[in-house]
Amino acid sequence: MQQRTKIAPSILSADFAQLGAEVAAIAAAGADYVHVDVMDGHFVPNITIGPMVLKALKPHAGIPFDVHLMIAPVDPYVVEFARAGADIITFHPEAGPHPHRTVQLIKAEGKKAGLSLNPATPLSVLDHLLPELDLVLVMSVNPGFGGQAFIPSALEKIAEIRRRIDAVSASQNGRPIDLEVDGGINLETAQAAVRAGADVLVAGTATFKGGPSSYAGNIAGLRA
Ligand SMILES: O=C(CO)[C@@H](O)[C@H](O)COP(=O)(O)O
Numbered sequence: 001m002q003q004r005t006k007i008a009p010s011i012l013s014a015d016f017a018q019l020g021a022e023v024a025a026i027a028a029a030g031a032d033y034v035h036v037d038v039m040d041g042h043f044v045p046n047i048t049i050g051p052m053v054l055k056a057l058k059p060h061a062g063i064p065f066d067v068h069l070m071i072a073p074v075d076p077y078v079v080e081f082a083r084a085g086a087d088i089i090t091f092h093p094e095a096g097p098h099p100h101r102t103v104q105l106i107k108a109e110g111k112k113a114g115l116s117l118n119p120a121t122p123l124s125v126l127d128h129l130l131p132e133l134d135l136v137l138v139m140s141v142n143p144g145f146g147g148q149a150f151i152p153s154a155l156e157k158i159a160e161i162r163r164r165i166d167a168v169s170a171s172q173n174g175r176p177i178d179l180e181v182d183g184g185i186n187l188e189t190a191q192a193a194v195r196a197g198a199d200v201l202v203a204g205t206a207t208f209k210g211g212p213s214s215y216a217g218n219i220a221g222l223r224a
């Protein structure tokens with residue numbers, strides 16, 4: 001069942017010279033998760049931050065840290081990100097040979113496990129993994145950068161994954177599984193994504209526009 005809409009600001013659009021203050025500000029402004037985009041310049045054409053920065057940010061916000069790993073290979077870094085403060089660890093199935101093993105590694109650290117599907121990743125990657133997952137992330141842009149335009153075909157994908165999540169969740173006594181959408185979210189695409197079945201909206205540009213005095217209004221607007 002679709003849950004109340006959660007907002008996960010992507011700190012890729014925050015002021016990197018003030019990251020501690022920025023995560024504190026979005027938590028105070030009503031964000032549900034801090035979305036941390038980790039990029040390696042190899043799996044995606046951009047380089048961002050690693051576990052040391054995550055560890056430094058953790059004490060600045062008392063909400064879950066939703067860590068989106070765009071790195072390959074992913075397995076050697078799972079434990080480090082878990083111990084640095086990740087609460088949810090999401091990876092891409094293309095980032096290692098054994099996605100089921102990656103989920104086991106994440107769970108062995110007591111963290112929630114998410115799988116991220118790129119715009120061209122088929123839904124079949126979920127076939128034998130969904131019962132083990134806590135979150136499915138639908139990329140509505142190609143990963144690597146903030147500020148890109150929403151790819152509309154993501155909506156069909158969200159609707160189909162919503163059906164699959166509801167079936168798995170019903171067979172597991174209503175265990176919650178988040179359906180998160182990431183990329184190009186604004187007031188218009190947020191509404192379309194929620195109607196299709198998403199219940200977590202990642203929003204970088206749309207949260208951080210206007211500076212700290214706008215964050216609460218931006219987050220409330222997206223949630224509405
Ligand atoms: O994972 C990614 C990009 O790879 C995202 O989390 C973006 O950072 C979202 O940014 P906006 O599209 O909301 O500006």
Ligand SMILES: [Fe+2]
Binds near residue numbers: 036068
């Ligand atoms: Fe992301």
